[in-house]
Amino acid sequence: MIDLPKQAGPWARPENPRRITAATIFDYMDGGGELYLAYRFGHLDVLEYKAADASLGTILVEVYQMGSSDDAFGLLSTDWGGEPVALDPAGQPQARFPEALYGGGLLRLRAGDLYARVLASRESPASREQVLALGRAIAKGRRGDAVPELVSQVRAPAGWSPRPDRLVFFRSHLVLNSAYFLAAGDVLGLGPDVEGVTTECRPPRPGGRAARLIVLRYPTVDRAAVALRAFREAYLPETAKAAGVEDEGSAPIEEGWAAYRRDGAMLTIALDAPARDAARALVEAPGRGGAGL
Amino acid sequence: MRNITRRDFVRGTLGSVVAGSALTPAVAAAACGTGAQRPPRSARVVLVRDEAVLNAAHDVDIACLDRMLAETVTRMTGQKASRAAWQSLFKPTDIVGLVTTPHLNPTHQELADAVVKALVDAGIPRGQIVNAQGRIDKPRACTALIALPALKAHWLTGLGTVMKLYITYSDSPARYHNEHNADLAETWLLPGVKDKTRLVLVDALRPLCDKGPQPDPRYLWDYKGLIASTDPVAADAVGLQIITAKRKALRGEDWPLSPPPLCVQMADEKFGLGTSRMSEIELVRAGWTAQALI
Known part of the structure; x- marks a missing residue:
């Protein structure tokens, strides 16, 4: 499991992630697991960040360990819509085949052989900031620009x-x-x-x-x-x-x-x-x- | 049955593709006509919308939802009052099973609760109203069913609403996610399920217009509607029109569902479960009219 911050603004994560494998993915997302198994899926780690103030909603982090960067690219390629985001704070988003896309509170990204979804249940400027920060933490030290x-x-x-x-x-x-x-x-x-x-x-x-x-x-x-x-x-x-x-x-x-x-x-x-x-x-x-x- | 291809779909020859297929005896007996040769059908679909049912945070206004539900069932049944409308559909001796969409953009719990409240008010004992989502033993224990799916696109079947709702009643649900997704209507004709659904009530409060699989908030929108019918295929056909129009509005160009929701057309042409033809559907509207998309 990659190391993610325990605290993201007012949201805090549990100590350990929930590990989902190919054998349990349909328990986690009945009707959705086929997408990940259609690529070379290793496992999925799920963390839900919660705030003391429930009205802020939650931030759900899903990190998919895929067989290769091509598989991670494939998952992101199923929808290139959204706002391209640079996960390197000093960088500019790629115009073609971006490494990350944001929209409506959801960040989808690829970083090496990882694919991830970071979803704020209630979108706000504060949740967006933390969603992007978590995305950067997931991508840290991994290349997100590889193309099959x-x-x-x-x-x-x-x-x-x-x-x-x-x-x-x-x-x-x-x-x-x-x-x-x-x-x-x-x-x-x-x-x-x-x-x-x-x-x-x-x-x-x-x-x-x-x-x-x-x-x-x-x-x-x-x-x-x-x-x-x-x-x-x-x-x-x-x-x-x-x-x-x-x-x-x-x-x-x-x-x-x-x-x-x-x-x-x-x-x-x-x-x-x-x-x-x-x-x-x-x-x-x-x-x-x-x-x- | 040979593989259904895009070419069959474009040619509009799905009926001929399945005409020679080996239906199970129960399904074959249930089918009341196929393809273009089928007898004419008619269906009524009620669409009720209220702008106030969701607030800016998408929370449900329970009182408003209760009013929408009453409006929906009275227009559906032709009764003047909500209690009489429910009583025309269900008797106090019925065991009524509610079947909701459980995962990935689920049916609003508030809607299921509102239905339970209305049924109890109509004289159905609370202990005889049960959750019938799950395995086949659940509907078998019921004398009547209410289908309560959420309106949504689905990445494997095109549309994941009415026809897909009973998929867990099959011994092998996964097969409907692959080559056999066009045959989802089979699940409505299983022993213990067939002819038990007295009302289809689609939760179109906040539909999902792209395939997912997990809901992407960019494709959720506050439509603030309920869709009701006694014809499950007609209810799906109306939902499909709304989803299709929303997708076109989002992209500014045609953006057809892929894969196409073959299950809706096949429910009509192969299984005779209802009508998918808008020309045979009487659409009764009430309430908020902005961006109705149909």
């Missing part, structure tokens, strides 16, 4: 703009579906050892249809090949029957065009593109060094 390497593979062809504020790093179809509903079940062979990034890409023409980009990296080439076959059968059955090259293709779908391309253990999928050429260009961009984020 896979994010660098998010590239777009000329004129297209991948949106950093819609980018989600995921390992599970549950998280993918919360950003972009693809299918009720897992049609991409996802899991803790698979990395995925999805975002919306703005088209060259203002007001035009945005496309969806999904970039996946599997632990082996075979896993990627199996995943592509499963995706084609479940989502693009018309391509599963077509003869020809299996590792790349395109098809019209209800919301424009879809394309896919496998390159070794990497699989890139574009959906909802306005035309076949655009869909193909989107999946080819990573290999051709298209514009990144």
Whole structure:
């Protein structure tokens, strides 16, 4: 457990945190634990700071020990909304992929392999000050600016703009579906050892249809090949029957065009593109060094 | 049943996806029509709002809530007085189970308390009003149920309100968080549950419009409403309209729930539990009208 101050303004914490594990997370948050288990979750420590004056409300601190900084990034990436906050008092908040976000009394942050939520039940200037101070204490000595390497593979062809504020790093179809509903079940062979990034890409023409980009990296080439076959059968059955090259293709779908391309253990999928050429260009961009984020 | 995909959803062919699925005998018997071929239905949904029910700190004004509740049940039943309205729904011999949302933006306890008070006033013995949230033995012990969910989005099922309320009655609740979330209406048709819900009363005092899972205060807002119906699907459909409109207002652009709340449409088209079509819903409004979102 990281060392947090016993006192935060008028709020004081208990001596010891409550330790939540994968086995007990549903007792702690029935209906919510799946999000953390969808990443590589270690454990969660919970502390509730209380004030002698109950009208001030409480400050709840949840510190999630994740398997890697990528997992902590993934949890924060599920919502980039809120006010970016610099956890280094002398620093400026990062404009892209901030380390911490504040809004409505809630601070969410990533610091190395930690993800944390610090929530004041009653927001006030005083509670905000203490929430931010606790966030800084959690982050002390840990880097909060790490970005998964896979994010660098998010590239777009000329004129297209991948949106950093819609980018989600995921390992599970549950998280993918919360950003972009693809299918009720897992049609991409996802899991803790698979990395995925999805975002919306703005088209060259203002007001035009945005496309969806999904970039996946599997632990082996075979896993990627199996995943592509499963995706084609479940989502693009018309391509599963077509003869020809299996590792790349395109098809019209209800919301424009879809394309896919496998390159070794990497699989890139574009959906909802306005035309076949655009869909193909989107999946080819990573290999051709298209514009990144 | 094959995997429901985004393409099915966009095409509007969910009915055809499930038409060939293997329903359990009990559910198949309960289903009274599927897809576009189903017979017409109608439902009444009452929406009552009062600006004074929450203060700036979101605390509930009990007296105001009591008035809202009386307004809601009288408009729901067509009775002139609250006591008569409750008596038209429940008898003194009933064992009435209250089913609230227990976690993650729960039903306001003040609302559950107000319902108990109104039932006792209507002649239901206090000892016959029980908490029916939990395992299936709870509703089995009741002769009548009141569904009292909180209005909220849910990150796994899109909407986590009426259809999701009875999830713990299933032997395997977790399966509804995955591929089978579209089938949540099954839980309303389980033996011991089916046909017992006489009133759906949605706590829309302070809804949650984004998926969570844990409530994020940026997505909570003081809507200050109660939504009531005897049709659980229609109540969810109205709540869904409000949540969807709030999300659009927040972002200034369409911000559809993801995953889409397939369970609402499927409750109608696959399970015949009620209507999800706004064209078949008579919406009766009373009280505060600002930012009604519907």
